[in-house]
Amino acid sequence: MAKSTVQYVCSSCGAKAPQMLGRCPVCGEWGTYEAEYLPDGTGRTASAKRGTAAKPQLLQDIEAQEEQRIDVHNGEFNRVLGGGLVPGSLVLLGGEPGIGKSTLALQVLMQQGDRKTLYASGEESVQQIKLRAERFQGQPKNLFLLAETSLERILDHVRNINPEIVVIDSIQTISTDGLDASIGSLTQVRECAARILQFAKESNIPFIIIGHINKEGALAGPKVLEHIVDTVLQFEGDQHYMYRILRAQKNRFGSTSELGIYEMQQSGLREVTNPSELLLSTAREGMSGISIAAAVEGARPFLIEVQALVSSAAYGTPQRSSTGFDVRRLNMLLAVLEKRVGFKLLQKDVFLNIAGGIKVNDPAIDLAILAAVLSSNMDIALDAETAVAGEVGLAGEIRPVARIEQRIQEAQKLGFKRMIIPAGQHLHHKNGQIELIEVAKVADAFRILIKK
Ligand code: TYD
Numbered sequence: 009m010a011k012s013t014v015q016y017v018c019s020s021c022g023a024k025a026p027q028m029l030g031r032c033p034v035c036g037e038w039g040t041y042e043a044e045y046l047p048d049g050t051g052r053t054a055s056a057k058r059g060t061a062a063k064p065q066l067l068q069d070i071e072a073q074e075e076q077r078i079d080v081h082n083g084e085f086n087r088v089l090g091g092g093l094v095p096g097s098l099v100l101l102g103g104e105p106g107i108g109k110s111t112l113a114l115q116v117l118m119q120q121g122d123r124k125t126l127y128a129s130g131e132e133s134v135q136q137i138k139l140r141a142e143r144f145q146g147q148p149k150n151l152f153l154l155a156e157t158s159l160e161r162i163l164d165h166v167r168n169i170n171p172e173i174v175v176i177d178s179i180q181t182i183s184t185d186g187l188d189a190s191i192g193s194l195t196q197v198r199e200c201a202a203r204i205l206q207f208a209k210e211s212n213i214p215f216i217i218i219g220h221i222n223k224e225g226a227l228a229g230p231k232v233l234e235h236i237v238d239t240v241l242q243f244e245g246d247q248h249y250m251y252r253i254l255r256a257q258k259n260r261f262g263s264t265s266e267l268g269i270y271e272m273q274q275s276g277l278r279e280v281t282n283p284s285e286l287l288l289s290t291a292r293e294g295m296s297g298i299s300i301a302a303a304v305e306g307a308r309p310f311l312i313e314v315q316a317l318v319s320s321a322a323y324g325t326p327q328r329s330s331t332g333f334d335v336r337r338l339n340m341l342l343a344v345l346e347k348r349v350g351f352k353l354l355q356k357d358v359f360l361n362i363a364g365g366i367k368v369n370d371p372a373i374d375l376a377i378l379a380a381v382l383s384s385n386m387d388i389a390l391d392a393e394t395a396v397a398g399e400v401g402l403a404g405e406i407r408p409v410a411r412i413e414q415r416i417q418e419a420q421k422l423g424f425k426r427m428i429i430p431a432g433q434h435l436h437h438k439n440g441q442i443e444l445i446e447v448a449k450v451a452d453a454f455r456i457l458i459k460k
């Protein structure tokens with residue numbers, strides 16, 4: 009093999025440097041630089057040199073075909089992919105260890121019936137995979153299992169078997185020939201992904217590759233991989249809860265706003281088609297500190313239960329803690345409550361929890377958060393049949409929210425009688441069953457929610 013040259017790459021942001029650096033000057037992370045070996049001394053990796061020659065064509069001469077999709081018989085997975093798996097595409101399925109990536113990938117292959125598929129694992133033996141598969145439903149007739157860490161050998165088997173879908177578990181445990189870099193290193197991961205991509209495009213076989221995320225929540229060699237693959241799916245959730253959320257971070261063949269929801273059970277992952285029912289507790293009537301927010305995550309509306317506990321601070325500095333919601337935004341909202349509504353929370357601890365263990369970034373749940381805090385502080389239960397949507401501004405004003413109609417529909421579907429919405433929010437059609445109450449200020453909302 010030719011003498012290899014080396015460069016150093018930040019595993020967090022992908023910046024390159026000629027020597028090892030302690031701190032990345034681009035993203036500011038410490039200890040993220042890794043050596044990358046360039047095999048032939050030209051300064052390019054092998055995959056960068058290949059590529060078939062293409063000729064320029066006139067726009068009007070090109071026949072555009074609708075993207076074909078492989079229906080993988082898994083509604084949530086199809087949805088997040090943008091309507092199914094595109095032949096020849098490369099999908100990266102990322103997530104923390106133990107979250108359920110292998111389970112999801114194997115289960116999807118189990119649902120393929122007669123379709124020929126291959127599950128190649130560098131992590132487990134075929135016996136271990138078989139044991140896992142026995143927990144799931146589905147009788148696949150043509151699912152091949154392979155325990156192998158050499159990419160070349162895996163691709164040889166793919167050529168022989170000619171499957172319709174291939175899963176490789178995981179990209180960090182396989183290696184490709186001709187690179188003197190260790191398994192799992194940036195160089196290996198990137199080169200393997202590039203070779204798989206090329207193979208996928210040439211053979212028109214779609215590949216799903218699994219990738220582990222490190223503690224900081226980044227894929228090993230994140231930027232490098234994200235650029236190579238067509239689709240990046242992230243599988244997330246709290247280890248202590250059973251909900252798992254699948255979202256697309258990048259999708260060349262669909263939107264990134266779709267969300268798939270699963271529940272981890274003894275018999276594998278169950279698709280959750282109606283998330284609201286699971287996230288709302290049944291016995292919330294008459295309990296203080298609970299409000300119901302009409303949230304949208306991705307493109308999906310669902311109702312979530314916001315729980316707050318406000319108590320007198322035992323120590324000098326009051327505590328503010330939050331699960332499932334940004335604690336800085338909580339502090340901002342509490343400051344609005346103090347300054348604009350006149351509630352004194354300085355000597356109080358405030359704990360906030362989004363029930364069900366999901367994380368919500370939607371600012372439209374602001375008002376529900378303040379309502380739950382206030383309800384706990386006053387120890388008065390809010391009306392259990394009212395849902396809330398509204399972003400709160402620094403002046404204590406309620407700001408319009410995106411997708412208001414979807415939120416209203418979801419609340420109506422679940423039998424809520426009333427919904428508090430931002431004043432002046434433009435509605436295309438008002439359907440009568442649910443009473444809509446428009447509010448312009450936080451204080452107005454409280455007056456409606458807490459009628460003594
Ligand atoms: P796994 O798919 O191995 O995670 P990853 O590949 O992301 O590292 O899932 C591991 C967890 O899922 C493990 O803690 C056991 C649990 N599990 C179930 O609860 N039910 C099941 O049917 C299976 C297969 C796993």
Ligand code: MG
Pocket residue numbers: 109110111131177
């Ligand atoms: Mg795994």
